[in-house]
Amino acid sequence: MPADAPSVPDLRIRSVNGAPERPDGEFVVHWMTAFRRLGWNFSLDRAVDWAVRLGKPLVILEALRLDYPWASDRFHDFVLGGMADNLERAGSHPVLYYPYVERAPGAGRGLLEALASRAVVVVTDDYPGFFHPNMIAAAGRRMDTRLEAVDSNGLLPLRATERVFARAVDFRRYLQKALPPHLHELPQEDSLARTDVPAAGPGLLAEVRRRWPAADRHELTDRSLLLASLDIDHSVGVAPMQGGAAQAERRWRDFLEEDLSGYAEGRNDPDSDASSRLSPYLHFGHLSSHQVFADLARRELWTPMDIAPVARGQRSGWWGMSQEAEAFLDQIVTWRELGYNMSAHGDRSSRFESLPDWARRTIDEHRSDPRPFVYTLEEFETARTHDEIWNAAQRQLVREGRIHNYLRMLWGKKIFEWSETPEEALHTMFVLNDKYALDGRDPNSDSGIFWCLGRYDRAWGPERPVFGKIRFMSSENTRRKLRLKGYLEAFGPA
DNA sequence: ATCGGCTCGCGCAA
């Protein structure tokens, strides 16, 4: 790659199929699958680099299939909202933004290959979770054009280390040593700002676009008819939270300007729902943690010189920012990227066997303890347990696609306690979280769900039935700690 | 309201 182009760090670029680029191809393809935004995006920067270097137009394909696991009105709507934003923003640039929505099962088959067969190179997003690694590998086998996957997941490149970490403090200590050089590596705020990309003419790909028509602005903006026409799960309704980079930006600004000031204390006060509510935007790639970091640093008047000389994995004081900024960075950098690291490098990272030894041991010792209650997946899903707090949390998940951050822990702990086996509990948690949570199907879902069974945690006494030495939580105590009246009314039985 | 004990593993100082 050219020395004069804005550099995407080599560590973040991976050749999927080992094929060479084709300099006589007609255009560069950016296949947008995970980082669904037009700025703060190393993956798109890389595609722009190619286009500039070889003097070829840029085609951005953002596709949405019908048959991905858990496809529903809820997730489709979120992604389509993002496409509407990207279409709007790309309109002022000389690129071909091509939003493709599959209308009938299998209709989209062949589209990527049709583009790839004429492309110089295809650049896509290297996301370590859900079906993405398999999809990327399969796409690489189906094309003889060079396919590159680029890591724009977080501040630390996924390939910076092969190690996996058993506890947040270990990863934090590692980050405090390894992260500083990477903090200078930022993607472009506006990947399409460079004017030296050759224009994509209006006739480009006309015949491809006749066979696989792009979604138009109107149906992406006003989505109910489109959603209703698709063969997806309509029982999981559109969530109150709107998807897309524009909404993500708005929520981030609001959080930064209004909610962050109470963040350090707010999180320790279980009464307030002090979460940033950015996780759906981060999950769908509508928001970048690089932007979050850059904006935060600017607000804090921070420079790398402020970093403390001691690096012992301490939770606060290392960055040299305000308490609330450091508390937030611990979430969005340490904890978020801990999960990504595990997803990218952890053997069997989503399996029971990946739990720490002490946790597996104690869970096994209590495997045959009688459960105080046992519910089926269907009873859990329809919020028919004996516990009104648990039922309310489940109803919030079904209706809004999220759960209050404290209750989310209780929700998982109780599914563990009220299932026949830990494996069945895991299955229930993953099904419900994957199906309903806007931020589900993410490496951080693994972290959150497995935390309930001891991952990243330590043993706690006294030893109890079912839990053994796994940290225990109870609805009775939750009732004492949280003011739940409003919540229980809002999420009472329908 | 606050405190200690419950319990495990790891890095680091000694």
Add this chain to the structure above:
DNA sequence: TGCGCGAAGCCGAT
């Protein structure tokens, strides 16, 4: 070898 401490807890004693 021992010490300190860690995502969010619980419970009983004070």
